[in-house]
Amino acid sequence: MSLGSQIAGHLPFLRRYARALTGSQASGDAYVREMLEAVLADDSLKAEMAGGRVPLYRAFSKVWSSASGPAATGETDSEHEAGAQARLGAITPPARQALLLTTLEDFSVEEAATILDRSPEEINAMVAAAIADVDREQTTSVLIIEDEPLIAMQLEDLVTGLGHTVSGTAATRTQANAAVAEATPGLVLADIQLADGSSGLDAVEDILGIASMPVIFITAYPERLLTGDRPEPTYLVTKPFQEATVRAAISQALFFGSTRPLG
Template sequence: MSLGSQIAANLPFLRRYARALTGSQASGDAFVREMLEAVLADEALMASLAGGRVPLYRAFSKVWASASGPEATGTAASEHEAGAQARLGVITPPARQALLLTTLEDFTTAEAAAILDRSPQDVAEMVAQAIADIEREQTTSVLIIEDEPLIAMQLEDLVIGLGHTVSGTAATRTQARTAVGEAMPGLVLADIQLADGSSGLDAVDDILSVGSMPVIFITAYPERLLTGDRPEPTYLVTKPFQEATVRAAISQALFFGSTRPLG
């Protein structure tokens, strides 16, 4: 596989990571563009990316470390993004990176250490720090939109184990509308393909038309949402998932309070 093909194959997931790190699709994509521009301008840096995902994320990490937020990219921050950036001081950037790299992106501790230019022990300590900081966030109620009963039960147990409550569960778009009518959630976990052939994307659009809350999509087909052709979810977990990945996504979503409509 050519170097260009390697980068292209990993780029959707790097963009996912950048969005989760910054709390904004626009800001995350701006950082990714800045990294790609730096790569194109530096042949040595371009050659270093031949090693796969680790050097690609390492290059991105250097760009992220050299900037402080959307302002540094020339992208104007919305009121929502500014609020998210104001909360970044609660968790140090390296600790957030360590948490996301080892959960959302499924790197090993050693790989994350190479990306961040830290020791594996440092990374383990940063992950523990990030989890402790995020767990101090206020608890909320969660709506679970999932048509597979065993997965829905697993998510319920996970949510309750984190100290949150489950406002309702739904297996179809219609059930999701009914659940929101009975109790407005503070967070939504949504599958994309639902039991009756309806769309979790449409169900989420329905919910966001009447309320504002962060949304985490959980799907076996993440590439369908990472095309760059339409607004994309900030928080996207791939099935089959690790519970630690969902925990990290929930913590990050509540930390940023991010809503990402898809209409």
């Protein structure tokens, strides 16, 4: 398999990671492009890329740490992104990286240590620090849009366990609209394929036409959205999910205060 083919298979998930770090699809993609340009210009980096996902994320981490991308220079594509970047000082960037690598991207502590040039002990300490920082966020109410009852119950338990309240649950687009009419949530967790064949994407667009709040999509088919052909969800969790992954996504969404599900 060619190097390009190897990298292409991992790129959708690297872009998801970059987007979670920056709070923006535009800035995240800009960092990924800068990393790819660096690889093309450096034969030693090309050789490392044959090692799979870990060296790819390691190369990206070097670009991110260099703070040379558009988000670092203050070139942002929206007021939301500018606000998100202003809040980055509230949590140490390496700690955020460690948290996302071991939850959202499902790397082992040892793999995250290699990516960030740290020891496993340092990674564990950084993850603990990141969790402490993001858990200081204000509690909110959560609407759960999910057509599988057991998963909906699991998400309810997770949300309440984090100190949030559940404003409502919905299995269809119609039910979601009705739930928002009764109580406006501060956060939405949404499946994409719903019980009656309706779309969670459409349900969320309806909701955001009424009020602004962060949205986390949960789906068994992330590759259908991570195409680069259109604006993508900022927060996207893959089914079957680990509770730690959803917890990290909730914390990140509240930390950045995203008011759009896409872009």
